Amino acid sequence: MSVIETTPSREGLPLLVIPNCVPVMVKAFREFLPEFDGICRVRLFTDTMLDEEVLARRMKGADAVIVVGFHVGDDLLRTMSQTVRCIAFGGTGVDNYVNLEQAKEYGIRICNIVHYGDAAVAEHAIALLMEITRRVGEMNADMHEGVWHPLDGMELYGKTMGIVGFGGIGQWVARIARGFGMNIKVWSRHPHEEAMRELQAASAESIHDLFASSDVVSLHLAYNRNTRGIVTADDLDALRAGSILINTARAELIEAGSLAKRLEKGDIYAGLDVFDREPMPEVDPLRVVPGTILTPHAAWCTDTAVRNAVRQCIDSVRGFYTGEATNVVV
Amino acid sequence: MSVIETTPSREGLPLLVIPNCVPVMVKAFREFLPEFDGICRVRLFTDTMLDEEVLARRMKGADAVIVVGFHVGDDLLRTMSQTVRCIAFGGTGVDNYVNLEQAKEYGIRICNIVHYGDAAVAEHAIALLMEITRRVGEMNADMHEGVWHPLDGMELYGKTMGIVGFGGIGQWVARIARGFGMNIKVWSRHPHEEAMRELQAASAESIHDLFASSDVVSLHLAYNRNTRGIVTADDLDALRAGSILINTARAELIEAGSLAKRLEKGDIYAGLDVFDREPMPEVDPLRVVPGTILTPHAAWCTDTAVRNAVRQCIDSVRGFYTGEATNVVV
Missing domain, CATH: 3.40.50.720 (NAD(P)-binding Rossmann-like Domain)
Structure with a gap:
């Protein structure tokens, strides 16, 4: 010290x-x-x-x-x-x-x-997403060990980005996603007519609707007593096979324990920067379920x-x- | 078979x-x-x-x-x-x-x-860039080994993206970069007035000028006898400390041997999907120089x-x- x-x-x-x-x-x-x-x-x-x-x-x-x-x-x-x-x-x-x-x-x-940190967090959300879709970190580790093994990627162009919460960070993520040629769908408790128009964003009637109709869902709500557990196990079940959940906001937005359970099915992906306990305990189901890309609450840190x-x-x-x-x- | x-x-x-x-x-x-x-x-x-x-x-x-x-x-x-x-x-x-x-x-x-593959390659160029700026793959490997160690990131917002070659892929990269709020600078042998205007892109007088004035440079030229070695050791020297070179086009666009030499200085980063010999030989200077993120010619493969x-x-x-x-x- x-x-x-x-x-x-x-x-x-x-x-x-x-x-x-x-x-x-x-x-x-x-x-x-x-x-x-x-x-x-x-x-x-x-x-x-x-x-x-x-x-x-x-x-x-x-x-x-x-x-x-x-x-x-x-x-x-x-x-x-x-x-x-x-x-x-x-x-x-x-x-x-x-x-x-x-x-x-x-x-x-x-x-x-x-x-x-709007730009920092928004860019990190996209970085988590891209490690899922393009696996550059994984291939780079291979390459530095002398292994030449191309991995198949997924394209973001034309896919639907569902955004939960449309404040500073949510709008920033939407702008980047538009640059990729993604379609934007938003669930928010507040109207944001101008930003919605600018980003040609569609409105989801409910979080459940958003989860059921997006290829990627990214959470950008503030955490408070009204938003604790606002994403339920039922919402997570609505995610289609192959879809991707990104959380750079707060783990507590999701019903406790339900995310690891949903991921265990092995048919979706998640990019997570936030966890119920931080630093994450050494033994945690999210470390072992398939399809996760994890970072240690680093999104804000540029x-x-x-x-x-x-x-x-x-x-x-x-x-x-x-x-x-x-x-x-x- | x-x-x-x-x-x-x-x-x-x-x-x-x-x-x-x-x-x-x-x-x-x-x-x-x-x-x-x-x-x-x-x-x-x-x-x-x-x-x-x-x-x-x-x-x-x-x-x-x-x-x-x-x-x-x-x-x-x-x-x-x-x-x-x-x-x-x-x-x-x-x-x-x-x-x-x-x-x-x-x-x-x-x-x-x-x-x-315009979208595929453009998105991969951005994925390479983001592994350099946010190191998600690196942190994810740590997290799966039980290590909680946030790494500092760099922001793309407000930085300058220099694009060499402004065909389908170059323009696509520029659109994504605009979504990030980056400024676009272009070197191209052809005029692209409409796209330049749409993307509020500035024009670079020479490749050397582009390298000297960009935070990120991404190569998107077709490879032919006119473009072989078009990026010279002198151009690479013009890159400022901390800047980033992305190549998803062809290794032969860069003067043979000059990239590894420039990277040895240790003050710039490179994200590379293409190499002089593919598959890359097990012993290759690019595997050991600092600041490189490497993928095995996978950009097209979505x-x-x-x-x-x-x-x-x-x-x-x-x-x-x-x-x-x-x-x-x-």
């Missing part, structure tokens, strides 16, 4: 603490931290620490905190409320990580970041997305100190 | 011979061969035979021949000319496989097939492309028998 501190001697300035980090973000933080010169002191801990007591100790005396991927439980929030007046969350779905009502009562401003995310966190905190409402949730 | 024959007893009918095949095509041929009932007999050999003497023996007495991936040397062409009056070539660049002048003198109709190719070969031969000029080259 190492700590990066800016202007530690200027104790008259307020204190921003970033009590943990991931390696890929440290570089971007280093680049942007000088922007706080004269506004606040910064104390950045560079390791991926998740122990609540250690985190609490590190945040002691902080006026503002940037939260990178740890849950702020009610006890921790109470401890933090002694000094903290702004929590900038390094992700979008902050309501899954902090009790917003409680924070409001404590008078803590909560910020999140938005659309920082050079550009990380930079966008850190940029927005910095802006949220600066907005707090300068009296602007940047990315404020409550 | 097995032989499939249709109506062998009807010796009054002319004879079409397909003297070799690849497994992936056999299924499609089986499906379409009944269309020749009453037009000609068909004799299909299902193995991947390349021995010229064996091939000559198999084609004995044929009026028409479908050539799948073997070179028709001048000697073989002379032997064939005794009975054969139509050669339907199962690919586009037939002039690299048959002496067209000579065939014309013998009075043999030569047909090729076109655009059967369910749909194979079906398109066989469909066109069948149409060429039927056109020959029924007096129509289908896919005629000379």
Whole structure:
């Protein structure tokens, strides 16, 4: 563990603490931290620490905190409320990580970041899909072992891409899929007339209808109490033989346990970046069922997305100190 | 080896011979061969035979021949000319496989097939690119061994895709790249004003200019005496650190030996489906240089492309028998 501190001697300035980090973000933080010169002191801990007591100790005396991927439980929030007046969350779905009502009562401003990774996640969804349709990773491993064994591919052109959830990422995936000459079908709780028209997208009446009529289905819903388990075992059964399910959103969108069971039949494919437990346990049915391409929650993790995310966190905190409402949730 | 024959007893009918095949095509041929009932007999050999003497023996007495991936040397062409009056070539660049002048003198109709694999090859070019930018195949191998290790990705959005050759496949790649939100830059010997406008593509003055100003370069030229070695060592040197070269066209487009040498520097990436010698020798510098993703000439090989190719070969031969000029080259 190492700590990066800016202007530690200027104790008259307020204190921003970033009590943990991931390696890929440290570089971007280093680049942007000088922007706080004269506004606040910064104390950045560079390791991926998740122990609540250690985190609490590190945040002691902080006026503002940037939260990178740890849950702020009610006890921790109470401890933090002694000094903290702004929590900038390094992700979008902050309501899954902090009790917003409680924070409001404590008078803590909560910020999140938005659309920082739309391109990153959308492109990863397509990358998962293409490893299923073209098996480049598999052939590349062969080639580097001296094996020349072409594998048959599947074409995306003319196939139907079914998209569940049509926010920033869902629309981005649809645009890429249109570039491939795929037909777009969408299920969404919200109308998106302009984007639907632009992408010549058809509307599905239900998730079940979408699953039954698409060659590829990609999930792009936010996760909350309304979307937990929104894709049922029955929907998965509606997938036709040979079709492909992509999930770069959240594993909990799918009825618990039902995906491994559907995949066991061996007649569909799945490209998955998200899992019920992460890191995935060593023994997990999804590791052994046929037809799966798996990545370890890496979709968000590009050079550009990380930079966008850190940029927005910095802006949220600066907005707090300068009296602007940047990315404020409550 | 097995032989499939249709109506062998009807010796009054002319004879079409397909003297070799690849497994992936056999299924499609089986499906379409009944269309020749009453037009000609068909004799299909299902193995991947390349021995010229064996091939000559198999084609004995044929009026028409479908050539799948073997070179028709001048000697073989002379032997064939005794009975054969139509050669339907199962690919586009037939002039690299048959002496067209000579065939014309013998009075043999030569047909090729076109655009059967535009989508297949274009999608494979993107699949190679995405294994470089997102490393899904690499992470998937880890995940199936129980390793949870996210790898950093690169985003395509906003980057520049440089395309060398703007025919059917080059334009197809450009359309997909536009879907990703990439900027398109093209070098082509022919004007393509409408497609350039539609794709908001910029024009490069030279191949060197294109290599120097693109984040990704993808080759999509036909191979002939004018394009052999058209990409020089000097062009490769112009690639900026971190840029990506994709070749799904022909290895011979690049100055012999220069690509492995450029890759040895270790500052660029390459996704390659084509090689100077195929199958690639077990000892080859491209297997060991850093930053390469390799596939064994598999870009053309999708369910749909194979079906398109066989469909066109069948149409060429039927056109020959029924007096129509289908896919005629000379």
